[in-house]
Amino acid sequence: MIGLNDSFENEYDENHIEIPLDTDNLVNLISTGGAMDCLTANFEQRDSQIELLKKICQSFNEDKIGVFEAGTGVGKSFAYLIPAIIWAKQNKERIVISTGTINLQQQIFEKDIPFAQKITGTKIKSLLVKGRQNYICLRRFNETVNEIDLFTEEQEELDSLQEWLKVTKSGDKSDLSFLPSESLWQKINSETDGCRGQHCPYKEKCFVMKVKKEAASAQLLVVNHHLLFADIEMRLANGYENQAVLPPYKKLIFDEAHGIENSATSFFSDCFNRFSLQKQLRLIYRSRKGNKAGLIFALETLSTEESCLGDLVNQIALLESHLTELEDVTEKLMNKNLSIRIHDNPKYDYSEVFDSFNLISADLLVINRLIGNLLNGISDEDKKVDSVWEATTVLHRLESFAAFCVNFIHWDENPDKVFWMEKGKFINYYQTPLDMSSLLHKGVFEPFSTVVCTSATLGIASNFNFWMRKNGVLFEDSKRILQDFFESPFPYNKNVMLAIPADGKGADEFNFQSYVEDVLPRLIRSSEGRALVLFTSYESLKSAYDACFSGLLRSGINLYKQGDDDRFRLLEKFKKDIHSVLFGTYSFWEGVDVPGDALSHVIIVKLPFGVPSDPVFAARSEAITKRGGSSFMELSVPEAVIKFRQGFGRLMRKSTDKGVVTILDKRLITKRYGSIFINSIPHTKVCYESISLICSKIQNLLDTN
Structure with a gap:
């Protein structure tokens, strides 16, 4: 939801002389006897939080890049919010906070x-900003209402949306009491390239315009990484002093x-699929049940050029057939593979795929x-008409698709991109940046005066080199970089046991999946459910779920698995059903916050190494090898350690939590790199015993006998 806290109205003043933060005063606010103490029941001073706040104050005062790992329980959000609020207030500046998740x-x-403002006794205007695709566009909504070829289900949803529009103040999809179909929402949500801005007849009521207006007077903006990179992309093109997606900061x-890095990689990747292209073509011309519609009819009415309807319809039909051919030859090439990278590999012959892209490119031209031609024959006055404006937008999109086709065919002329294909609902074709470091340095770390980066999982073996290298921080002068670790105050040594079955198997051994399916029920029963089981592949998860379901159900333990419901509802069921178990893959390795008894046992099935066949991972590994490095130690192990730490961190969410993290992959002990994983998590009790003894110790630790 978009909303505003009580606001302190002031103009953003770039010429204001900066007033440094008084670090000692801010430390007092979060120390014993300070404002936080007075406002918090059972307050305990956190020394690690104080030290983190000091470093963040230094980052603000000295224009530094701060790279700070703060373990669970440090209280990092207040360590940065308190300096941010005071800085914004006394310097009349805007600060942006970017997160990875909406939660x-x-x-x-x-x-x-709100609580940080109480602690500081300071009120400033703050705003939560989402990407424009979350908001309904009134112009597109009304155009859709007037369409003659809507499906019945869409008409019913539009009727409900019509009622909602009478009362909503935000226009935000998350405020709806129902979830509209994805196909309908894409017809009516706000779009960057389709926005008419000041030329729109609905500009006075536009929800996105309202957000932009509020953001212009807000001093604290809370965004997600994806929206931030949309802003960065525009600033790289147009400069950092002006309004972009966000106002200047x-x-x-x-x-x-x-x-x-993952968010930036996703944002700056381009994707082509049949559906996205057909969606644009059907805006131009569509025919269903004898009804013909589309922008082409408005263009022909307004243009002085001769009619091209027949030629256009024929060319679209030809393009449709070539799209079918593209999918057919790609399907044949991929065979049983879920994804394939375009690279020099005698195993694959891409010629038929490239031939199809050539035909599609020619069709699009x-x-x-x-x-x-039709648009060129329309007068300047008529070019302000909605249908002409939208047709121009569609043309730009079709030109982008044509450019994508050309790039894909000439992949070897773009060494800084990874070109790959993936099976999904459709076959998707991607071009992805090979390396994000230079773009992140140029777009983020170089232009902004202060950049504070914090997380519970940034470092590996007591240094940040891996994270700083891949995110472009190491391009900066080392004198500008502050870095530090702030350990969790939670009693891991006392409350957590790390268990590795001595009679187990490594994930690289024969019949590892059978071993997993044999020991999982025993481990889950030992904690009476209350377990999160983390997998590295859905295939392994599904097999284990099928093998365990009936037996655990007879023991009174319900099983939930990723894919049965949306993520939020699955987690809610798991929290409420205390003697249950949840099976999840990578999306559940982070962002799962289940404090208390409902989650007392985290089971990590395999060390989370990247899949060698993953196109982007494979290309980045290959690039490291080509320059003489070790892709295993420079990429595979560091990425796996970070993911492992995130999975481990699901267990202890508050200081009184206790439980077990069981690792079924014996490589943690038998391989030399295993020590890197173990040394990257907090010190705990370690149980390297037989599975039977581990189950007994779990029962004793959790008092479930």
Whole structure:
């Protein structure tokens, strides 16, 4: 939800002389006898939080890049919010806080900022900002209502949306009492390239315009990484002093900073699939049940050029057939593979795929020329008409698709990109940046005066080199970089046991999956459910679920698995059903916050190494090898350690939690790199015993006998 805390109205003043933070005063606020103590029941001073706050103050005062790992329980959000609020207030500056997940974004805005303002005795205007695709576009909504070829289900949803629009103040999809279909929402949500801005007849009521107006007077903006990179992309093109997606700002805080590279990689990747192209073509022309519609009819009415309807319809039909051919030849090439990278590999012959892309590119050139000719024949006055504006937007998108086709065919002329294909609902074709470090340095760490990066999982073996290298921080002068670790105050030594079955198997051994399916029920029963089981592949998860379901159900333990429901509802069921178990893959290795008895046992099935066949991972590994490095030690192990730490961190969410983390993959002990994993998590009791003895110790630790 978008909302505003009580605001301190002031203009953003870039010429204001900066007033440094008084670090001692801010430390007093979170120390014994300070404001936080007075406002918090059973307050305990956290020395690690105090030290983190000091470093963040230094980052603000000295224009530093701060790289800070703060373990669970440090209280990192208040360690950065308190300096941010005071800085914004006394310097009349805007600060942006970026998170990896919507859950944390909402927690910071709805809970943490109001409390931090109480602690500081300072009120500033803060705003939670989401990407524009979350908001309904009134112009597109009304155009869709007037369509003659809607499905019945869509018409019913539109009727409900019509009622909602009478009362909503935000226009945010999350405020709806129902979830509209994805296909309908894509017809009516706000779009960057389709926005008419000041030329829109609905500009006075536009929800996105309202958010932009509020953001312009807000001093604290809470965004997610994806939206931030949309802003960065625009600033790289147009400069850092002007309005982009967000209003100007100088200081930036990343929470959940371990995910910056992944978010940037996702944002700056381009994707092509049949559905996305057909969606644009059907805006131009569509026919269903004898009804013909589309922008082409409005263009032909307004244009002085000769009609091209027949040619356009024929060319679209030809393009449709070539799209079918592309999917067919790709399906044949991929065989049983879920994804394939375009690279020099005699195993694969990509020629038929490239031939199809050539045909599609040629089709698009013809279609684009026909549309362009019609647009050129329209008067300047008529170019303000909605249908002409939208047709121009569609033309730009079709031109982008054509450019994608050309790049894909000439993949070897783009060594800084990874070109790959993936099976999903459709076959998706991607071009992904090979390396994000230079873009992140140029777009984030170089231009902003202060960048604070914090997470519970940034370092490996007591240093941040891996994270700083892949995120471009190491391009900066080392004197500008502050870095430090702040350990969790939680009693891991006392409350947590790390268990590794001595009679187990390594994930690289024969029949490892059978071993997993044999020991999982015993381990889960030993903790009477209350377990989160983390897998590295859905295939392994599904097999284990099928093998364990009936037996555990007879023991009174319910099993939930990823894919049975959406993530939020699955977690809610798991929290409420205390004697249950949840099976999940990578999306559940982080962001799962289940304090208390409902989660007392985390079982990590395999060390989370990247899949060698993953196209982007494989390309990055290959690049390291080509320059003479070790891709295993420079990429595979560090990425796996970070993910392992995230999985381990699901167990202890508050200081009184206790439980067990069981690792079924014996490589943690038998391989030399295993010590890197163990040394990267807090010190705990370690049980390297038989599975029978481990189960007995789990029962004793959790008092479940």
